[in-house]
Amino acid sequence: MRKKLILVFLTVFCFLIPMALLASGGSVDFKGRTLSILVNDTHVQVVDAWKPLWERETGGRINVILVPYVGLGDKMWIEFRxxxxxxxxxxxxxxWLGDVAGGGHVVKLDPLFEKYGYPDWDDILPAIQTICKWAGETVAFPYDGDCHMTYYRKDALEVPEYQQKFRQKYGYDYHMPPKDWDEVRDISEFFDRWDWDKDGEINYGVAFIAQQKTQAQWEVLNIIAQYATKAGPPTNTTSNIFFNTDTMEPLCNTPGWIEAFRTIQELTEFAPPGLLGYGYSEFRYAYVSGLAGLGFDWGDVGIMEQYPDEYGSKVKGKLGYGPLPGAKKYWDHLNEKWVYEDHQVNFLNFGGWVWIIPKSAKNVDMAYNWVVYITNPERSLLDACGIHGYTGVNPFRKSHFDPAVIGLWERGGWDSNAVIGYQKAIMDILTDPYAVTDLRIPGGERYYDALDYHLAEVLAGITTPEKACAALYDDWVRITNEYGKESQKRYYRQSLGLK
Amino acid sequence: MKLKYADHKDVIKWAFLLPCLGYLVLMAIFPLVWSLSLSFTRWLGTIMEKPQWTGLTNFRNILFEDPRFWKALWFTVRFVSLAVTFQLGIGLGMAYLLRNNFRGRSFLRVLFLVPMACPPIAVAFLWKMMLHPDIGVINSALQMVGLPKVRWTTSVLVAPFTIVMVDVWEWTPFMFLALLAAFEALPVELDDAAAIDGASNFQIFRNITIPLIAPVIVTIVLIRVIDAFKLFELVFGITSCGPANATESLSYYVYLTGIKWFDLGKGAAMSWVFLLIVLGISLVLFRFRKTV
Known part of the structure; x- marks a missing residue:
C-alpha cells in the first residue's frame, strides 16, 4: 500500500513539475499593470495572436504601439533619447544593434536569463544566437531567422526540352538551384521574355528587390559575399566582406565588389520592366504571380507561395529552394589577386528581427515574460509555419525543422515535399558556422544608405560599377571617420568575433 | 500707488500679448536658437550622450564635401521652378476662362478644392498606386488606347516629372482660386473702356488685367515657392528618392540626416542652410513684389 502511495505521489509530482514549467505565463501575476509594446505592421499579427492568451494567463494588459516600418526607427530613437x-x-x-547596443540603450539579457530562465536556448540556431549578441553579450531575444535564399521555377528549369536547348546554346548543363552567379546570368538570359510556363503571358528571367530605400543593398551583398571573400572562420580574408579588419579600410572599392556590381547590373537586363519599382512587397507579389524564373529573397516568398487566395500565388508547388549561388573566384584583398576556386558563401542578410528591452523600460519583468512567452518553441513554431498566416517570422529554432512537426507546416498550407526543400535551404544557411554576418556596427544604417544610394545608380545604368564603388568608398571612409576609426574598428572586429 | 491711464493701458496690452509672446518664444524662437547652437556641434545621437562643439565643421562639410547635398538642392530647385510655373500657368488660364458667372460654377470651385484638401501623404500613396508601372490604372488606360506603358516612377528621366505632375495636380487649385478671386475684384469698367477703344481680348488681358493682378500673382508664387521647397511627402510616398536618386529632395535629405541617422548636429546645420536659401529666394520675390 505504501509503495503504491509513493508511486502515485511520484507520478503526480512528475506531471506537475513540467506542467508548471510549461505554463510560463501562469506563474506570474501582472494584474493591474500594462505592458507597452512597440511593433511595426508586419509583426503585429504575432502580437494579435498571442495578446489575448498572455493577458488571460498573466492578468496583465498589453498596450500595442503600432507604427509602419518607416516610422519604427524614429519612434525608437526618440524614446532612447x-x-x-x-x-x-x-x-x-x-x-540596428550596432547603434542600439553600441550606444548602450538596451538592457543586457544574460543576467535576466539567469534570473528568470530561458526556454531552450540551445534550441536556437547558432547563427541566430550570434545576431542576438553584441560585443559578447546577449542584448536581444531571438524571434526570426532571416537569410536570403534562391528560389527557382521547377516548371521551367526542370523541363528536359528547355534543358537541352540551354545546353545547345551555352555548352553546359545548369544546376538546380544555380551553382554560381555565372549560371544565374545564363539561366536568366535563357528564360527571359518568352512564355515558358505557357500561360499566355510573357515571363522574365530573374527578379529581385531593386527599389531604392527598400532592401536592394542585400541583393547585391548576396553577390558581393561570393566575390569578396571565401567561407571560413572569420578573419581578414575569410567570411569578411565589409572592411579590412586591421586597418578599417573599406573593401567596397576592391575588384570583388566591382565584379558583384557588374553582375547585378547585367541581371537587370533579364528582369521585368518594373524592376526598379520592386520593394520587398512588390517583388514578392510579382514573383508568386509567376512572372520570373529566378528570385532571391528571404523565406517569405516560400510562405506566400502556399496561399493562392491571399497573395495571388500561381506557383504553389512549383518553386524550388536553395542556398545562394556561389562563384568561380574571389578577390584576396590582402594579396590583391583573384583566387580561382569554386566556392559558396552563406550570408545572413538582415539577420532577422529581434526583441529588445530599452533601458528606460518601466516593466522589464513583464517585457521579459512576454517575449519569452511568444518565442518559446511551441508558440514560435505556429508563427513560423504559416498557421498564423504571413507573420514575417521565419524559422529560427532547431525544433522548427524537426520532422515530427511537419504536420503543423502542412496545416499551415504547405505541401509536404515543398516544406522539406524549404526547411533544408534555410537550415543549411542558418547552421553554417561560417555564414557571413550582416554589418552590425554603429552607423550601420548610414553605411547601408550610402551603398543603396550608389547601387541605385548602377541598377538604373547611369553609372559604371567602378565609379559607384569609388564613390561608395569615399562615403564609407567619411562615415568611419565621423564615428571614429579606432572605435569602429574595435566594434567591427567584435562583430566578427575577432579580438 | 495708482497707475496712470496710459500705464494701465500698457499693462493690459502686455497682458494680452504675453501669452502669445510666450508661445512664440517657446515654440518658434527657442527651437530656432537651439537648432542653431546644435549646428555648431557634432552629435551622433545614437552613440553620443552629449553634443561636442565643432564650430563651422558641419557647414564646411555640407557646402564643400557633400555632393549629395548639392544634388538634392539642384533637384529641389528644378522641381520648384517647374511645378510653380505650371501651377501658375494652368491656374491663371483656368481662372480667366471660368471668371464669368455660369451654371455649375460653385460646384466646380468646390471640386477644385478636393486635391488641396487631401493630406499630401494620402495624395502620394494614391498616385503611387495609379502610376504603378505594372498594375497602375494610368498605364492600363494607356494600353487600352494602344499607347505604350510609361515608367512613371522607375525611369530616371520620367520620375522627376512625375513628382512635378502630382504636385501640379494638388496645388493648381490654390492658384486658380486665388486668381479667380483677384479677377472678381477687378473693376469691369477698365475692360469695357479698353474694349470700346478697340483693344483685343489678348491686349486687355496682357496690358490691363495682368498688371492689375500682378501683386496677387507675386504673393501666391511666393507662398507656393516656399511651400514647394519643403517637398517631402510626394518623394517619400511615390519614389522614395529613386530611381537612382533622381528625386531626392533637400527636405528628404535633411530628414535622413537628422531623423533617420540621428546625426543631429549635421541635420541642424543642413536645416539652417536650407532655411537661408529659402529666405534668400523669398527676399528676392518680396523685392520684386514691391516693384509691381
Whole structure:
C-alpha cells in the first residue's frame, strides 16, 4: 500500500513539475499593470495572436504601439533619447544593434536569463544566437531567422526540352538551384521574355528587390559575399566582406565588389520592366504571380507561395529552394589577386528581427515574460509555419525543422515535399558556422544608405560599377571617420568575433 | 500707488500679448536658437550622450564635401521652378476662362478644392498606386488606347516629372482660386473702356488685367515657392528618392540626416542652410513684389 502511495505521489509530482514549467505565463501575476509594446505592421499579427492568451494567463494588459516600418526607427530613437518609458519592449531588425547596443540603450539579457530562465536556448540556431549578441553579450531575444535564399521555377528549369536547348546554346548543363552567379546570368538570359510556363503571358528571367530605400543593398551583398571573400572562420580574408579588419579600410572599392556590381547590373537586363519599382512587397507579389524564373529573397516568398487566395500565388508547388549561388573566384584583398576556386558563401542578410528591452523600460519583468512567452518553441513554431498566416517570422529554432512537426507546416498550407526543400535551404544557411554576418556596427544604417544610394545608380545604368564603388568608398571612409576609426574598428572586429 | 491711464493701458496690452509672446518664444524662437547652437556641434545621437562643439565643421562639410547635398538642392530647385510655373500657368488660364458667372460654377470651385484638401501623404500613396508601372490604372488606360506603358516612377528621366505632375495636380487649385478671386475684384469698367477703344481680348488681358493682378500673382508664387521647397511627402510616398536618386529632395535629405541617422548636429546645420536659401529666394520675390 505504501509503495503504491509513493508511486502515485511520484507520478503526480512528475506531471506537475513540467506542467508548471510549461505554463510560463501562469506563474506570474501582472494584474493591474500594462505592458507597452512597440511593433511595426508586419509583426503585429504575432502580437494579435498571442495578446489575448498572455493577458488571460498573466492578468496583465498589453498596450500595442503600432507604427509602419518607416516610422519604427524614429519612434525608437526618440524614446532612447528622451527616456520617457513609452514602450517596454520592441521588435527591431537585428542590423540596428550596432547603434542600439553600441550606444548602450538596451538592457543586457544574460543576467535576466539567469534570473528568470530561458526556454531552450540551445534550441536556437547558432547563427541566430550570434545576431542576438553584441560585443559578447546577449542584448536581444531571438524571434526570426532571416537569410536570403534562391528560389527557382521547377516548371521551367526542370523541363528536359528547355534543358537541352540551354545546353545547345551555352555548352553546359545548369544546376538546380544555380551553382554560381555565372549560371544565374545564363539561366536568366535563357528564360527571359518568352512564355515558358505557357500561360499566355510573357515571363522574365530573374527578379529581385531593386527599389531604392527598400532592401536592394542585400541583393547585391548576396553577390558581393561570393566575390569578396571565401567561407571560413572569420578573419581578414575569410567570411569578411565589409572592411579590412586591421586597418578599417573599406573593401567596397576592391575588384570583388566591382565584379558583384557588374553582375547585378547585367541581371537587370533579364528582369521585368518594373524592376526598379520592386520593394520587398512588390517583388514578392510579382514573383508568386509567376512572372520570373529566378528570385532571391528571404523565406517569405516560400510562405506566400502556399496561399493562392491571399497573395495571388500561381506557383504553389512549383518553386524550388536553395542556398545562394556561389562563384568561380574571389578577390584576396590582402594579396590583391583573384583566387580561382569554386566556392559558396552563406550570408545572413538582415539577420532577422529581434526583441529588445530599452533601458528606460518601466516593466522589464513583464517585457521579459512576454517575449519569452511568444518565442518559446511551441508558440514560435505556429508563427513560423504559416498557421498564423504571413507573420514575417521565419524559422529560427532547431525544433522548427524537426520532422515530427511537419504536420503543423502542412496545416499551415504547405505541401509536404515543398516544406522539406524549404526547411533544408534555410537550415543549411542558418547552421553554417561560417555564414557571413550582416554589418552590425554603429552607423550601420548610414553605411547601408550610402551603398543603396550608389547601387541605385548602377541598377538604373547611369553609372559604371567602378565609379559607384569609388564613390561608395569615399562615403564609407567619411562615415568611419565621423564615428571614429579606432572605435569602429574595435566594434567591427567584435562583430566578427575577432579580438 | 495708482497707475496712470496710459500705464494701465500698457499693462493690459502686455497682458494680452504675453501669452502669445510666450508661445512664440517657446515654440518658434527657442527651437530656432537651439537648432542653431546644435549646428555648431557634432552629435551622433545614437552613440553620443552629449553634443561636442565643432564650430563651422558641419557647414564646411555640407557646402564643400557633400555632393549629395548639392544634388538634392539642384533637384529641389528644378522641381520648384517647374511645378510653380505650371501651377501658375494652368491656374491663371483656368481662372480667366471660368471668371464669368455660369451654371455649375460653385460646384466646380468646390471640386477644385478636393486635391488641396487631401493630406499630401494620402495624395502620394494614391498616385503611387495609379502610376504603378505594372498594375497602375494610368498605364492600363494607356494600353487600352494602344499607347505604350510609361515608367512613371522607375525611369530616371520620367520620375522627376512625375513628382512635378502630382504636385501640379494638388496645388493648381490654390492658384486658380486665388486668381479667380483677384479677377472678381477687378473693376469691369477698365475692360469695357479698353474694349470700346478697340483693344483685343489678348491686349486687355496682357496690358490691363495682368498688371492689375500682378501683386496677387507675386504673393501666391511666393507662398507656393516656399511651400514647394519643403517637398517631402510626394518623394517619400511615390519614389522614395529613386530611381537612382533622381528625386531626392533637400527636405528628404535633411530628414535622413537628422531623423533617420540621428546625426543631429549635421541635420541642424543642413536645416539652417536650407532655411537661408529659402529666405534668400523669398527676399528676392518680396523685392520684386514691391516693384509691381
Amino acid at each position: 528622451t527616456k520617457t518609458g513609452t514602450f517596454d519592449t520592441a521588435a527591431i531588425p537585428s542590423t
